[in-house]
Amino acid sequence: MVVSHQTPMKKYSASIDDVRAAAKRIKGIGHRTPVLTNETLDLLAGRKLFFKCENFQKVGAFKFRGGWNAVSLLSDDEASKGVCTHSSGNHAQAVAYAAMMKGIPSYIVMPNNAPKVKLNAVKNYKAKITLCEPTLEARRTTLDDIAEKTGATVIHPFNNPNVIAGQGTAALELIEDVENLDAVIAPIGGGGLMSGTCITTRSLLPNAKLYGAEPEGADDAYRSLKEGKRLPQENPNTICDGLLTGLGENTWNILKNHLNAIHTVTDDEVIKAMKLVWERMKIIIEPSSATPVAVVLSDKFKALEGIENIGIILTGGNVELSKLPF
Amino acid sequence: MVVSHQTPMKKYSASIDDVRAAAKRIKGIGHRTPVLTNETLDLLAGRKLFFKCENFQKVGAFKFRGGWNAVSLLSDDEASKGVCTHSSGNHAQAVAYAAMMKGIPSYIVMPNNAPKVKLNAVKNYKAKITLCEPTLEARRTTLDDIAEKTGATVIHPFNNPNVIAGQGTAALELIEDVENLDAVIAPIGGGGLMSGTCITTRSLLPNAKLYGAEPEGADDAYRSLKEGKRLPQENPNTICDGLLTGLGENTWNILKNHLNAIHTVTDDEVIKAMKLVWERMKIIIEPSSATPVAVVLSDKFKALEGIENIGIILTGGNVELSKLPF
Numbered sequence: 001m002v003v004s005h006q007t008p009m010k011k012y013s014a015s016i017d018d019v020r021a022a023a024k025r026i027k028g029i030g031h032r033t034p035v036l037t038n039e040t041l042d043l044l045a046g047r048k049l050f051f052k053c054e055n056f057q058k059v060g061a062f063k064f065r066g067g068w069n070a071v072s073l074l075s076d077d078e079a080s081k082g083v084c085t086h087s088s089g090n091h092a093q094a095v096a097y098a099a100m101m102k103g104i105p106s107y108i109v110m111p112n113n114a115p116k117v118k119l120n121a122v123k124n125y126k127a128k129i130t131l132c133e134p135t136l137e138a139r140r141t142t143l144d145d146i147a148e149k150t151g152a153t154v155i156h157p158f159n160n161p162n163v164i165a166g167q168g169t170a171a172l173e174l175i176e177d178v179e180n181l182d183a184v185i186a187p188i189g190g191g192g193l194m195s196g197t198c199i200t201t202r203s204l205l206p207n208a209k210l211y212g213a214e215p216e217g218a219d220d221a222y223r224s225l226k227e228g229k230r231l232p233q234e235n236p237n238t239i240c241d242g243l244l245t246g247l248g249e250n251t252w253n254i255l256k257n258h259l260n261a262i263h264t265v266t267d268d269e270v271i272k273a274m275k276l277v278w279e280r281m282k283i284i285i286e287p288s289s290a291t292p293v294a295v296v297l298s299d300k301f302k303a304l305e306g307i308e309n310i311g312i313i314l315t316g317g318n319v320e321l322s323k324l325p326f
Numbered sequence: 327m328v329v330s331h332q333t334p335m336k337k338y339s340a341s342i343d344d345v346r347a348a349a350k351r352i353k354g355i356g357h358r359t360p361v362l363t364n365e366t367l368d369l370l371a372g373r374k375l376f377f378k379c380e381n382f383q384k385v386g387a388f389k390f391r392g393g394w395n396a397v398s399l400l401s402d403d404e405a406s407k408g409v410c411t412h413s414s415g416n417h418a419q420a421v422a423y424a425a426m427m428k429g430i431p432s433y434i435v436m437p438n439n440a441p442k443v444k445l446n447a448v449k450n451y452k453a454k455i456t457l458c459e460p461t462l463e464a465r466r467t468t469l470d471d472i473a474e475k476t477g478a479t480v481i482h483p484f485n486n487p488n489v490i491a492g493q494g495t496a497a498l499e500l501i502e503d504v505e506n507l508d509a510v511i512a513p514i515g516g517g518g519l520m521s522g523t524c525i526t527t528r529s530l531l532p533n534a535k536l537y538g539a540e541p542e543g544a545d546d547a548y549r550s551l552k553e554g555k556r557l558p559q560e561n562p563n564t565i566c567d568g569l570l571t572g573l574g575e576n577t578w579n580i581l582k583n584h585l586n587a588i589h590t591v592t593d594d595e596v597i598k599a600m601k602l603v604w605e606r607m608k609i610i611i612e613p614s615s616a617t618p619v620a621v622v623l624s625d626k627f628k629a630l631e632g633i634e635n636i637g638i639i640l641t642g643g644n645v646e647l648s649k650l651p652f
Contacts, residue, residue: 282643317608
């Protein structure tokens with residue numbers, strides 16, 4: 001457990017001022033997503049839960065926030081050459097959508113085994129898609145080629161400071177809308193959302209606890225925090241398709257100095273939590289979103305003292321309805 | 327097409343004052359459900375759609391409103407003997423939940439082929455369940471027996487005036503929350519929701535159009551309006567399990583004098599609309615709820631002139647996730 005005010009202050013890649021500036025850029029373009037509550041889930045968790053519903057965000061995930069902020073901050077010259085990234089998931093949609101809204105080109109590298117539904121979503125946002133072999137190596141070299149040929153700016157999905165600041169706006173709205181939060185919890189993939197959440201929460205609620213949630217099958221952040229150094233994600237194996245990636249240098253630097261703890265859960269717990277949210281809250285969340293829900297429903301987390309009101313960021317709702325795990 | 331102000335005024339079983347009184351009873355007990363919008367669906371429908379999300383209501387459906395209002399209006403003597411009804415669906419849950427909250431007994435007659443998930447929901451609300459053969463005749467006689475033995479008050483699912491007034495509160499909130507509605511549309515089963523919606527809407531927005539939505543496989547209200555007399559529901563066959571019943575005398579009397587038209591859609595259109603709402607709005611609605619959505623997406627409805635802003639009541643979200651139609 002590492003608490004920020006016990007370590008000397010350092011410069012992080014994004015500040016609360018960056019988050020506030022991002023919020024201004026996002027206002028009126030993205031949705032101010034609702035915060036929902038549910039009595040049954042409160043009972044099961046033993047405390048009040050406040051769900052920040054980023055599944056209702058543009059492109060169906062919080063990723064819109066960071067993508068929009070990063071694209072908005074390009075110079076006119078940069079913007080004219082467009083943006084590019086590699087992703088098979090929500091970040092691809094976020095970048096493509098932001099570019100479309102700005103009227104600039106986007107180039108998205110996707111693995112040739114990406115589900116058709118995701119491919120089509122990105123295509124609908126007018127992105128130029130390049131398919132490559134489904135390896136990280138192939139994705140990186142293909143992206144490098146495209147960036148060199150087109151001059152497009154690479155928008156990294158989580159290590160980009162403007163992306164981190166954008167993701168921090170979800171917690172900003174959550175804290176504005178809910179009084180007396182004692183804690184905030186979010187899932188950790190590359191750490192962009194969690195980093196932004198840390199910056200915002202520690203600034204506005206200095207005494208609130210900050211928790212990360214990870215599936216056991218992709219627990220690099222958990223292991224990293226335990227070891228005190230950034231460890232790679234190795235052979236991730238989880239249903240949480242948004243949490244397969246490892247931490248970046250910028251996100252790790254923020255997480256290690258802000259997080260109170262990271263809790264891991266099994267895929268079975270994730271699926272159970274996901275189904276519970278669907279059945280009881282009548283909202284659609286993807287497996288990654290269910291990870292923090294599974295954590296707050298676990299006996300270990302329920303035993304923690306001093307937390308009456310906890311904010312949970314539900315990260316997205318992009319699910320293939322024909323392939324449900326229940 | 328029958329318009330109210332062309333017919334002489336008559337007394338309906340519920341008035342706007344009854345609806346307002348019901349709203350006071352429901353306030354703080356039921357949810358003031360949100361009104362959601364969605365750009366993609368607006369584009370597809372060619373106008374602005376305002377979705378009143380009763381899938382987020384207590385017990386997962388608007389039925390809570392009428393059930394709670396009717397149970398609240400019992401005298402102390404009546405209440406002490408409890409309430410009873412026959413239903414395999416959302417009304418059973420509504421009555422059982424209302425009784426539990428009031429601390430009075432409830433007796434629910436359910437067909438012996440009712441899905442276990444619905445049985446358990448009603449059981450969780452502490453109702454005494456009596457199973458009977460799955461015929462309307464058996465349900466009625468079993469209910470009569472119970473009412474006689476226990477002295478419990480029968481709460482009819484839609485023909486009860488207090489139920490109608492309660493259901494009218496959904497439209498009341500919708501009209502309070504959205505400016506400039508030109509029309510309101512809701513599904514028709516027994517007609518309780520649509521009747522309450524008519525009373526409220528015609529009173530607050532005298533010029534707004536009122537539309538009913540029915541599946542082709544349970545189109546008794548459509549046929550009744552066409553013939554000018556209440557016709558029975560015969561061998562209903564539709565995926566919309568909340569719309570299988572026929573109209574009551576009280577609901578028909580309101581509908582025939584208020585509705586501008588009833589539009590029917592096929593089950594295929596309903597399933598398509600339901601999937602679209604799940605995918606795009608990330609909310610869970612049951613097939614009955616998708617009926618008015620399917621109507622507003624139909625070419626025939628899109629061709630109607632003079633409707634810029636339409637309110638759609640999404641009636642409920644109680645779906646068996648293991649038996650999805652897509």
